[in-house]
Amino acid sequence: MAAALTDLSTWLVQQGLENTPTDLWLSQFCDKVNEAGIPLARVNLSTRAHHPEIGAVAFRWRRDGESEQFQYSRSTSPASDVMEEYRRSPLFYLMSNPISEMRQRLDVPAPELDFPMFDELRAQGMTEYYAAKRYFLRSNQEHISDPTLPVEENMTISMATDQKGGFSNAQLDLLRPLLVPMCLTLKCSANRLMAEDITAAYMGRDASRRVLSGAISRGSSDTISAVILYFDLKGFTKLSEQLPGDAVIELLNDYFAEAVDVVENNGGNVLKFMGDGMLAIFDLKEIPNARQVAVTAAVELREVFAATNERRAAAGLYTTGFSLALHAGDVLYGNIGGKTRLDFTVIGPAVNATARILGMSGALDQNIVISSQVAAEVCAARPDLVSLGQYRLRGVRERLELFTLD
Known part of the structure; x- marks a missing residue:
């Protein structure tokens, strides 16, 4: 048994080097531990997530069932059932x-520690629950300018067994x-996911994939053919002067x-936000x-x-309109x-032309303006496309026929 588990240490490190998905x-780890003679029946692994919407992730393995993955939202209210359940859990303790x-032994009449979830484990035939935490980043709060930032990263793991008498001391050793x-x-798995999540959140899904695949040299680029979408909010400057900062961000x-x-x-890739534009x-x-x-999509x-x-409007909040250009x-x-x-990002005459088309929305009194380079191919399927005439746009070599949607 000892030799098999010693080999597991090397195996675990290899999984990290290969970026094997955590689940x-x-x-595989739990299967190997069982094969070595320690009867694990349920294992839960959790850590913090670096994601704009997800605060933590957890992975659960059961010997008699499929693995599960859970995500916990950053916006979960402290008064929610999820947080109340966590506060009553052994992991919170x-x-x-x-x-x-x-x-904690679960097969004894008066356990020293008891939590609601232990009743569920007992009903499943579990005889002992073991949990541990390990840190892989601890920072001194004095060196962090923002007190809301996390000062530590950790892993929590819980293991339950249905072995008669629970875990032996030798098994836990x-x-x-x-x-x-x-x-x-x-940590290796989390770092890879963190890189994917953060770059996707800040760069867009396709740009993230390209960068993480090695397209990182300054000046490196590909020529692609694309429909370009420029979008912005109407009257934002006036709204930003009228509203407090937090209301502007919320809007x-x-x-x-x-x-x-x-x-x-619709399969598009958002590349960037520019003030009130996208x-x-x-x-x-x-x-x-x-x-x-x-x-x-328009x-x-x-x-x-x-x-x-x-x-x-029903909630008493400020509203606004939008302008959108397609080229x-x-x-x-x-x-x-x-x-x-x-x-x-993307650059080139087509991008500049799209920006100029967006600038025409006010003069044409249309919130959606589409160039003939887009409209010509879809007009047969879109009888609601209406020509607005031909225009010469600043910095654009040829006159463009512009359309809108009726």
């Missing part, structure tokens, strides 16, 4: 006290040395959340009928904005910027 290596581990390599492996987040969902649900692309190579898809955005304004052409897509600060 996969955890399942573990994290709230200066202890590194805890264990063999398992404890594996917690540090488990922590290291989890931006509310409308941008809707806009991003529409673009991404830039996105629909790759003509990767999205069949990308022009039609982009026009559909229609959906108009409908979503109407519903959002109705909801906000198609070849763009340079890649890394642009300084030596220490880069942006992964």
Whole structure:
């Protein structure tokens, strides 16, 4: 048994080096521990998540069932059932006290420690519960300017057995040395997920994928054909002067959340936010009928904005409108910027033309303006496309026929 578990330490480190997904290596680890003669029946592994919306993630393995993964929202209310359940859990007890581990027999009449979840474990035939925490980052609060930032990262793990008499001391003595390599492996997995989540959140899904695949040299770029979408909020300057800062942020987040969902649900990639504006692309190579898809997204955005304004007005919140431009052409897509600060974005005449088209929305009194480079291919399927005439735009070589949606 001891030799098999010693080999597990090396195996765990190898899983970390190979970036094996956490749910996969955890399942294999538990199987190997059982094969070595320690009957694990239920294991739960959790850690903090570096994600704008997700505060923590947990992985649960059961010997007689499939592995599960749980995500816990950052916006979960302290008064919610989820938080109340956590406060009544053994893990909360573990994290709230200066202890590194805890264990409790579940098959004794008067346990020293008892929690509601122990009743569930007893009903499943568990005889002992063991939990531990290990830190892989601890920072001195004095060196952190923002007191709301986390000062530590940790792994918590709980194990339950249905072995008669619970875990033996010898079995736990063999398992404890594996917690540090488990922590290291989890850190490797978490760091990869953190890189994927953070770059996707701040750069967009496609740009994130390209950067993490090695497209990181300054000046490196690809020429792609795309539908370019420029979007901004109407009257934002006036609103930002009237509203307090937190209300401005709330308004931006509310409308941008809707806009991003529409673009991404239609296969587009949001590249950046610029004040009250947003830039996105629909790759003509990767999205069949990308022009039609982009026009559909514009229609959906108009409908979503109407519903959002109705909801906000009913709640007594400020509302606003939007302007949107669609154009198609070849763009340079890649890394642009300084030596220490880069942006992964699109540039080129087609991008500049899209910005000029957006600027025409006010003069044309239309919140959606579409160039003929997009409209020509979809007009047969969109009888609601209406020509607004031809215009010469500043910095654009040729006159463009512009359209809107009736």
